[in-house]
Amino acid sequence: xxxxxxxxxxxxxxxxxxxxxxxxxxxxxxxxxxxxxxxxxxxxxxxxxxxxxxxxxxxxxxxxxxxxxxxxxxxxxxxxxxxxxxxxxxxxxxxxxxxxxxxxxxxxxxxxxxxxx
Numbered sequence: 001x002x003x004x005x006x007x008x009x010x011x012x013x014x015x016x017x018x019x020x021x022x023x024x025x026x027x028x029x030x031x032x033x034x035x036x037x038x039x040x041x042x043x044x045x046x047x048x049x050x051x052x053x054x055x056x057x058x059x060x061x062x063x064x065x066x067x068x069x070x071x072x073x074x075x076x077x078x079x080x081x082x083x084x085x086x087x088x089x090x091x092x093x094x095x096x097x098x099x100x101x102x103x104x105x106x107x108x109x110x111x112x113x114x115x116x117x
Contacts, residue, residue: 004053007046011036 015032018024024031040047072079079086 001053001056004050007050008036008053011039 012029012032015030015035016028018035019026019028019031026034040050
């Protein structure tokens with residue numbers, strides 16, 4: 001488990017270095033994830049080695065939302081002041097993101113010739 005977590009964190013570090021060093025508009029962890037996916041595609045044994053650890057991390061993903069919940073509680077005055085605007089912005093952006101994903105999926109399905117039989 002420790003070697004797999006070390007590999008994942010090293011890819012995150014490599015992504016952070018690449019993102020900052022190349023002045024990319026992507027966050028370091030996203031760049032690291034792209035690098036990790038590429039490495040797993042090139043070396044399927046790496047994906048097999050990381051799979052048990054990633055499953056356990058995903059199973060406990062809700063723990064990562066505790067700090068966000070604490071932040072919401074800490075900023076309740078701001079939420080009470082701007083809550084309606086924030087809720088509207090989150091709602092509209094969610095609908096737009098779902099629509100964009102659906103349109104992209106449809107376009108890719110058309111381009112690749114996939115059919116819904």
